[in-house]
Amino acid sequence: MCGIVGYIGDKKVAPILINGLKKLEYRGYDSSGVAIFGDNNLDVIKCKGRLSILESKVLENMPSGTMGIGHTRWATHGEPNDVNSHPHISNSGKIAVVHNGIIENYLKLKEFLQSQGYDFKSDTDTEVVAHLVEYHYKGNLIEAVIESINEIEGSYALGVICSDCPTEFIAARKDSPLIVGLGKGENFIASDIPAILEYTREIYILEDKEIVHLTKDDVKVYNIHGAEVKKEIFNVTWDVSSAEKSGYEHFMMKEMFEEPKVIKDTISPRIENDKIVLDNVSISKEDLDNIDKIYIVACGTAYHAGVVGKYIIEKLARIPVEIDIASEFRYRDPLISDRNLVIIISQSGETLDTLVALKESKKRGAKILSIVNVVGSSIARESENVLYTWAGPEISVASTKAYNAQLAALYLIAFDFAYKKGRLDEATYKSCIKELKSLPSKTEEVLANKEIIQKFASQHYNAKSIFFIGRGLDYALSMEGSLKLKEISYIHSEAYAGGELKHGTIALIEKGTLVICPVTQDDLVDKMISNIREVKARGAVVMAITQKKNKDMEKTADVVINIPDIDPLVAPVIAVTPLQLFAYYMAVEKGCDVDKPRNLAKSVTVE
Numbered sequence: 001m002c003g004i005v006g007y008i009g010d011k012k013v014a015p016i017l018i019n020g021l022k023k024l025e026y027r028g029y030d031s032s033g034v035a036i037f038g039d040n041n042l043d044v045i046k047c048k049g050r051l052s053i054l055e056s057k058v059l060e061n062m063p064s065g066t067m068g069i070g071h072t073r074w075a076t077h078g079e080p081n082d083v084n085s086h087p088h089i090s091n092s093g094k095i096a097v098v099h100n101g102i103i104e105n106y107l108k109l110k111e112f113l114q115s116q117g118y119d120f121k122s123d124t125d126t127e128v129v130a131h132l133v134e135y136h137y138k139g140n141l142i143e144a145v146i147e148s149i150n151e152i153e154g155s156y157a158l159g160v161i162c163s164d165c166p167t168e169f170i171a172a173r174k175d176s177p178l179i180v181g182l183g184k185g186e187n188f189i190a191s192d193i194p195a196i197l198e199y200t201r202e203i204y205i206l207e208d209k210e211i212v213h214l215t216k217d218d219v220k221v222y223n224i225h226g227a228e229v230k231k232e233i234f235n236v237t238w239d240v241s242s243a244e245k246s247g248y249e250h251f252m253m254k255e256m257f258e259e260p261k262v263i264k265d266t267i268s269p270r271i272e273n274d275k276i277v278l279d280n281v282s283i284s285k286e287d288l289d290n291i292d293k294i295y296i297v298a299c300g301t302a303y304h305a306g307v308v309g310k311y312i313i314e315k316l317a318r319i320p321v322e323i324d325i326a327s328e329f330r331y332r333d334p335l336i337s338d339r340n341l342v343i344i345i346s347q348s349g350e351t352l353d354t355l356v357a358l359k360e361s362k363k364r365g366a367k368i369l370s371i372v373n374v375v376g377s378s379i380a381r382e383s384e385n386v387l388y389t390w391a392g393p394e395i396s397v398a399s400t401k402a403y404n405a406q407l408a409a410l411y412l413i414a415f416d417f418a419y420k421k422g423r424l425d426e427a428t429y430k431s432c433i434k435e436l437k438s439l440p441s442k443t444e445e446v447l448a449n450k451e452i453i454q455k456f457a458s459q460h461y462n463a464k465s466i467f468f469i470g471r472g473l474d475y476a477l478s479m480e481g482s483l484k485l486k487e488i489s490y491i492h493s494e495a496y497a498g499g500e501l502k503h504g505t506i507a508l509i510e511k512g513t514l515v516i517c518p519v520t521q522d523d524l525v526d527k528m529i530s531n532i533r534e535v536k537a538r539g540a541v542v543m544a545i546t547q548k549k550n551k552d553m554e555k556t557a558d559v560v561i562n563i564p565d566i567d568p569l570v571a572p573v574i575a576v577t578p579l580q581l582f583a584y585y586m587a588v589e590k591g592c593d594v595d596k597p598r599n600l601a602k603s604v605t606v607e
């Protein structure tokens with residue numbers, strides 16, 4: 001998730017681009033750049049680091065032009081550095097491109113363009129677009145862009161300028177958001193409303209596969225076939241801060257509603273012709289045959305994703321998995337050798353305990369596979385294999401969408417390993433992939449059901465202590481549900497394996513005690529129903545989360561949150577969202593600072 005902005009008009013464009021990018025920095029902040037048309041050529045200034053570095057470079061030698069595009073980056077392909085920063089320029093220097101999204105077939109296009117003599121400077125997928133537009137450019141910029149995007153697979157919001165076309169520029173979108181800001185004698189493009197709100201409140205919201213031609217006095221929108229599309233003007237009433245949250249009250253809620261897209265972005269680039277292909281991961285069948293044990297090491301929410309990882313890798317690939325908290329792992333002299341694979345999980349890629357655990361494992365000869373959300377982060381740089389979660393920047397301290405993306409990555413790994421080890425026959429492998437592909441739409445269904453959870457939270461936010469109880473994968477989910485609640489609502493909470501209740505904890509259950517139960521594992525539903533009956537017999541109030549098909553739950557729990565029917569094996573990816581929503585509404589009801597909870601930091605880079 002990056003931020004792009006563009007302007008054409010009579011005003012000096014540089015300050016407008018910098019201003020707009022500042023409002024988009026929540027979308028990505030590891031590098032940035034601008035391309036400005038002035039004095040008959042393209043002025044390109046770009047660099048690694050926060051936007052303030054670019055700003056000082058631009059202020060040092062303010063370009064005079066009145067048309068330009070800008071970009072603030074969240075690296076996906078190619079780590080953050082000056083060369084990989086946007087805009088990317090074609091070989092002739094005539095075409096400049098900024099891009100938000102992932103070009104899935106960039107390697108194929110790159111090969112073709114190199115065979116046509118194009119020379120690539122960066123490791124990015126985006127640079128392909130600059131050369132492709134130049135390849136198709138025959139004097140008509142919009143035609144060249146349309147021809148190019150008809151060859152591109154993946155997601156994009158693009159801004160394209162050409163030094164031969166000083167009075168126009170082009171933008172296009174598919175899957176990544178893009179708006180057009182309508183001004184008087186000036187027009188804008190941006191990834192999101194905050195970037196242009198200062199200048200206009202009249203916008204066009206571009207739909208998928210729409211291309212826009214902008215001059216300072218006119219805006220025309222076309223579809224992928226070049227036919228003009230009539231657009232409706234949308235009047236923005238939000239203020240800047242709510243616009244950054246796309247109208248949501250908190251980044252946490254915005255990020256939960258990004259989960260369908262995040263899960264899709266993490267899964268779809270790794271499925272080619274119905275086979276799982278893990279980019280940046282080279283672990284072959286032979287490697288797996290030489291691995292007699294896997295360790296999963298992480299902290300906090302990432303650790304909880306690892307617990308799900310243990311269950312599914314052991315169940316499917318039949319390789320023993322040990323899950324460990326990094327701060328414990330690094331000091332317990334772990335029995336690690338070159339016959340081990342260590343899977344490291346981290347959203348930020350900077351958590352110190354996890355980083356040291358990784359280095360410790362490498363020192364002892366283990367193979368490393370890291371699941372990370374930040375390209376170029378310390379953990380990513382230290383790892384020989386990195387499977388990136390494409391969750392985009394996660395602003396809220398409480399991790400939500402990154403957890404769902406980590407689960408999606410772990411399922412890809414488990415299915416891949418199991419298939420390579422011959423543990424999955426073709427039919428099962430295909431149905432696993434089918435279930436993975438169904439996750440984004442099923443997560444949307446879950447999110448649409450939020451009102452019931454909000455109502456339940458409004459009736460119970462004064463609870464002093466809450467228990468999460470689950471069995472199997474639901475026990476792993478309960479751990480995450482409990483942490484989410486604790487860290488943003490400050491309510492004491494514990495997660496328990498359903499079968500452990502009778503061994504002590506049930507002593508704490510009394511009239512009105514709140515118990516939250518994810519019940520998504522078919523072979524354990526009856527066991528969980530007995531557990532629920534046990535706590536209800538002691539006066540507990542129970543909210544259960546289960547698939548629609550489990551009708552008996554209606555007669556057992558006080559409140560039932562239905563999730564769409566889904567294979568229990570992958571249910572955690574969608575069943576966690578009601579737990580995240582519950583924690584969110586409890587915190588909102590209590591008036592807590594949801595996005596910046598007390599005593600916590602987004603990335604723990606100290607011991």
Ligand code: AGP
Nearest residue numbers: 300301302346347348351398399
């Ligand atoms: C989760 O909501 C917390 N922010 C925290 O537990 C977090 O998961 C933990 O600090 C690990 O962070 P990482 O994924 O960036 O390594």
